[in-house]
Amino acid sequence: MEEDEIDALIADLSSQLIEYGFAWALEEVEAGLSLEADQRRVAIALVEAVESVTSDLARMELAIPEALKVKEVEFVAPPEARFPPRQPNEAFGVHRREMALKLAGLAAEYAELKERIRGERP
Amino acid sequence: MASDPDLLAAVASGLSVATSLGYDSQSAAHDLYEAYVLTLLLEAARGDSWNWVLRDQSCNITKHAVFRKGPGRLPTGNFTHALLTRPDKQSLEAHIGVKVRGKSNISHEFDLLVLPSSAAQACRTSGADPTWQTVRGHAEAKYYAGDLPLPLGRAAVGLERDCSLSGKSVVVTNQNGPTVEQLVTHYGIAFRFLIKPSNSAGLYYARLLFREILRNSA
Numbered sequence: 001m002e003e004d005e006i007d008a009l010i011a012d013l014s015s016q017l018i019e020y021g022f023a024w025a026l027e028e029v030e031a032g033l034s035l036e037a038d039q040r041r042v043a044i045a046l047v048e049a050v051e052s053v054t055s056d057l058a059r060m061e062l063a064i065p066e067a068l069k070v071k072e073v074e075f076v077a078p079p080e081a082r083f084p085p086r087q088p089n090e091a092f093g094v095h096r097r098e099m100a101l102k103l104a105g106l107a108a109e110y111a112e113l114k115e116r117i118r119g120e121r122p
Numbered sequence: 123m124a125s126d127p128d129l130l131a132a133v134a135s136g137l138s139v140a141t142s143l144g145y146d147s148q149s150a151a152h153d154l155y156e157a158y159v160l161t162l163l164l165e166a167a168r169g170d171s172w173n174w175v176l177r178d179q180s181c182n183i184t185k186h187a188v189f190r191k192g193p194g195r196l197p198t199g200n201f202t203h204a205l206l207t208r209p210d211k212q213s214l215e216a217h218i219g220v221k222v223r224g225k226s227n228i229s230h231e232f233d234l235l236v237l238p239s240s241a242a243q244a245c246r247t248s249g250a251d252p253t254w255q256t257v258r259g260h261a262e263a264k265y266y267a268g269d270l271p272l273p274l275g276r277a278a279v280g281l282e283r284d285c286s287l288s289g290k291s292v293v294v295t296n297q298n299g300p301t302v303e304q305l306v307t308h309y310g311i312a313f314r315f316l317i318k319p320s321n322s323a324g325l326y327y328a329r330l331l332f333r334e335i336l337r338n339s340a
Contacts, residue, residue, distance in 0.1 A: 012130050020137035021146030025267035032268030032297070049267035052296060054136040057145045059319040060158040065187070067161035068176060073187045075153050078194025078201070078219075099139050106136045107320060113129060 001116050006039045009117070013046040025049045043117045051110045058103035149192055155265035156218040156233045157189050159294050162317070162325065163216055163234065163261070164204055166332035172208045174216075179246065181205075190219040193231040196242060197249045205239060206336070213239040214258060214339060221251045224284030234261035236339065254285035258339040259332070262293045270299030278306045287311065290335055294328060 001009070017026045029049045033042060064073050072093075115121045144150045164174050178184045179200045187202045194201070196217055204216040216236050221229040229251055236259030237252055245252050262278055264270055270293075278293050288310030293302065296318045303313040314328045 013133065016130070016134055016137055020134070020141050022137065022140075022267075024148045028266050028271075029268035031271045032266070045268060050133055050137065052265075052267045053145050053151065054140045056296060056318050056320070057140065057151055057154060058143070060154055061143070063319050064154070064157050064161055067165060068187050070176065070185050070187045073157060073189065075150070075189050075191045076199075076201075077191045078199045080195055080198060081192055096143065099143055103136060103139050103143070106132070109129075109132055 001043075001119065003039065006043050006117065010039065010043050010046060013043070013050065017046070017049065022049075022053050025053050040117055044114055047110055047113050047117065051107065054103050055105070055107040055110065058100040059107070061100050062097070062104060151265045152233075152263070153189065153191055153219070155296065156263045157187075159234050159261050159263040159317070159328075160204065160216060160218050162294075162328050163236070163259075163332045163336075164206075166329040167206050167336055169329065170208075170333045170336060172206045172211075172336065174204045174206045176202050177205050178202060181243075181246075193219050193221065195251055196220040196235075196245045197251070203242070206236075211339065214336070215239045215242040216259075217242070222257060222285060223251045223253045224281075225254055225286075226284050228284065230281055230284065232257075232260055233263040234259075236260070236335070257285060257287065258290060259335040260285075260287050260291040261332075262291075264293060264295040264297075264299075266295060266297045269297050270295055270302045272301050272305065274299070275302035275305035278302075278311055279309045282306075282309050282311055290338065292328075292331055292335070 014026055017023065029045050033045055065071060140146065167174055175183050176187060184202060188200065190201055206214040206216065214236050216234065218234050220232060220235055222232050222235060223229050235257065237256045238258065241252060241256035264274060282288055282291060292312040292314055293306055294314045294317050298315050306313055312331055314324065314331060316324045317328050
């Protein structure tokens with residue numbers, strides 16, 4: 001990738017993270033980068049952030065029930081929670097597993113993207 | 123010049139699916155990671171001749187895992203924990219996302235806590251939080267989108283000082299964190315980085331460390 005493509009990618013990935021509700025991930029990337037980081041390093045950090053909140057989490061979600069030998073794992077607010085937990089419109093059951101499998105499969109695409117940023121493939 | 127549209131569409135699609143799964147909630151990602159780190163502890167235990175079962179709050183064996191959304195207390199709610207047994211060792215329990223009372227009398231959240239089963243039972247009976255003296259193992263599970271910031275290391279050191287965790291505690295993260303590592307290891311807290319399903323070498327070393335913590339548990 002050329003320098004101008006890298007700059008455009010950084011802008012686009014940042015916008016997408018914010019658009020889909022992952023501004024917190026963008027903030028963590030910014031906090032973790034050294035001031036000396038060049039634009040390629042920034043772009044790779046953003047791809048890794050996308051990977052963290054998509055395929056990595058999906059792979060963990062799929063691995064946990066298998067390791068615990070249970071069908072499904074549920075997360076419930078404890079009785080002492082001061083604020084009601086957010087009730088996202090989350091997918092459940094078989095549909096959820098299919099979506100997690102789809103996300104887990106994106107890991108190869110992220111790897112390819114990082115290779116392109118590093119100039120290891122056209 | 124704009125980015126490759128196909129590539130950006132793939133990223134957008136992935137983020138959209140992730141939102142549908144609730145991953146856009148930072149706390150949900152942390153909760154999931156705590157459960158993942160628990161599985162590493164249990165795999166390590168199995169590899170070192172421990173048996174384990176999942177139990178509910180009434181200590182009945184369960185096949186339905188229910189974990190806390192956010193921090194809670196060991197004696198409250200019907201949440202799942204693991205009972206670990208080995209003939210030559212004291213029985214242990216592993217809990218995630220519970221408070222532990224430190225020397226200062228302040229309660230701290232432990233992402234993963236290992237303590238004697240007898241101590242956990244005493245908490246269930248009395249309604250009190252576990253105390254720092256009962257801790258046999260501890261992990262801070264930090265799921266981040268970027269390298270860990272130094273304040274996390276400072277918090278781990280503070281926890282070590284208030285709960286005497288040197289030699290039985292580890293910061294586990296899916297990312298890197300060289301400054302955090304340098305700080306916490308100085309105070310006897312282990313550090314395991316890039317701990318995620320795609321890094322089998324990292325998982326190996328994380329399990330190895332959990333085995334060591336369990337060996338030193340009694």
